[in-house]
Amino acid sequence: MRAIRCNQYGPPDSLTLEELPDLTPDAGQVVIDVKAAAVNFPDVLIIENKYQMKPPLPFTPGAEVAGVVRAAGAGVKLAPGTRVAAYVAAGGFAEQVIAEASACVALPDGADFATAAAFTLAYGTSHHAVVDRAALRPGETMLVLGAAGGVGLAAVEIGKALGARVIAAASSEEKLGVCRRFGADATINYSTEDLRERIKALTDGNGPDVIYDPVGGIYAEPAFRSIGWRGRYLVVGFANGEIPKLPLNLTLLKGASIVGVFWGDFARREPQNNAAAFAQMVGWIGEGKLKPYVSKRYKLADTAQALKDMASRRVVGKIVIEP
Secondary structure: OEEEEEOOOOOHHHOEEEEOOOOOOOOOEEEEEEEEEEEOHHHHHHHOOOOOOOOOOOEOOOOEEEEEEEEEOOOOOOOOOOEEEEEOOOOOOEOEEEEEHHHEEEOOOOOOHHHHHOOHHHHHHHHHHHHHHOOOOOOOEEEEOOOOEHHHHHHHHHHHHOOOEEEEEEOOHHHHHHHHHOOOOEEEEOOOOOHHHHHHHHOOOOOOOEEEEOOOHHHHHHHHHOOOOOOEEEEOOOOOOOOOOOOOHHHHHHOOEEEEOOHHHHHHHOHHHHHHHHHHHHHHHHOOOOOOOEEEEEEHHHHHHHHHHHHOOOOOEEEEEEO
16 A cells, blocks of 8 residues: 655655555554545644654654545454544555544445545534633634634634634635635734734624634734633644743733643543534534535645645645545
8 A cells, every 4th residue: 555654754845655565453443445634734743743742753644534444353343345534643644544443433425535534633623622621602702813724614613503703813815705604703814904903893892702723823912912801712733833922911810711722632531522522513514504624635646745735824624635
C-alpha cells in the first residue's frame, strides 16, 4: 500500500510517498481501506514537531478517515465491507490505516466518504467546546474567531443549532460570505476592521457571552478584553502559530473564565459523553442543521500541497485527501 511518510521533522515538502506492506489488525482493531482522510491544522504542526502529540519517527500523518473495513481483529463486530469513519490520531494519509474498533462509526450506504471524514474532529471539537465546556444557551451571543475554518464553521453551525446569536470573524470577505451561508448572524473582517470596536458595536457594548478561539496570536487579547460579564473564553488551538499571553487581571474584572478544549482526551476519558454528543449531532444532521463543508479534494501524491494550503490559511471549511 502507498502512504505519506514523515521520516524527519520538517515542512510539508519534506514528506515522502512510499510503498509499505499491507497492514494487519491486532485484537480490537480494524484495517480500513481509506477512501478519504481529512486535513487538519494539527497535521501541519505534528510533522514539524510543534504539536503536543509526538509519534515516533517515521510515521504517517492524518488523524481522521472514512473508508471500508478491509480486515478485523479478534473480538471485533465490524465485518469486512462495512463503511466507517474513524479518528486514528495518525496514519490516515495512506491507502490503509489501522483503527481501534471502538473509534469507528458505521456509516449508511449512501454516505459520502469525504463528508464523513471531515466530520469527526471538527464537529467533535466544536461540540465539546460549545456545548460541554461553554454551556452556550439559547439567546446568548458567541463570537467565533477563524470562523471560516473547519472547526470554526462547525462552531457557527452548532451555535445556531443551540439557538444562540453567532458573530463570525475571519480575514476576508470571501470567507465571511461562507460563514453567512452557514448561519452567522453578523460578521467581522479583522483584516480591515478594528476587532474591539466592531465587537462593541455588534453587542451594544455588552460583549459576547462566549468566545471560540482556534487561532490565538494577536487577536486573542483584544477579543478577551471585549468579553461580556461571566463570559467563557474557549481556548481551542493556535492556528496563528503564536500562543498568546493573556493578562489574568482581565478574568477578575470581567468575572470571566478561560476554558481549555482538548477533544481528543475528552473522547478517550469520557467515551459515553462523546458518544452522546455525536448522537445529538447526527440528529442535527438529519434536521439539516449541520452540513459539513468540503471545499477541496486532493490526491495522495498532493498531500504536501494540501498541508501548505492549510498552513497558509487558504482553506475554507474542510479539505480531504482521497487515496
